[in-house]
Amino acid sequence: MSPARRCSRTACRRPAVATLTYVYGDQTAVLGPLATFAEPHAYDLCDEHSERLSAPRGWEVMRLAPDPDTIGPSSDDLLALADAVREAARPLPPVHPETTGAAHAGTGSGPVTGTRELGRRGHLRVLRNTDD
Secondary structure: OOOOOEOOOOOOOOEOOEEEEEEHHHOEEEEEEOOOOOOOOOEEEOHHHHHOOOOOOOOEEEEOOOOHHHOOOOHHHHHHHHHHHHHHHOOOOOOOHHHHHHHOOOOOOOOOOOEEEEEEEOOEEEEEEOOO
């Protein structure tokens, strides 16, 4: 249950626990566990509204119950989290000022005159003023 996602029903402020989607070609309403991400053509519903859901006449309602074994974090989720923490904690490799300027020659994105690049993460750079 995500505290940031609320029930899509008007004036309902309860947290969403299920996601409703429509398959118009099959005249089916599918109610399943809360989707990982909010989708523009899906509706998040609270527990009360998901239990009381009804579909138009002639439509079928499919209720997909979550597998109890998959409700909590999986080992893949935990391994991915551990890998992300290790990556964030890994020290940056030393930067050699003589190669930093040459790597950016002609791109216009090299170090500013009077500065030295201390490190980088992605597209961000840490610069130190060498004029001091």
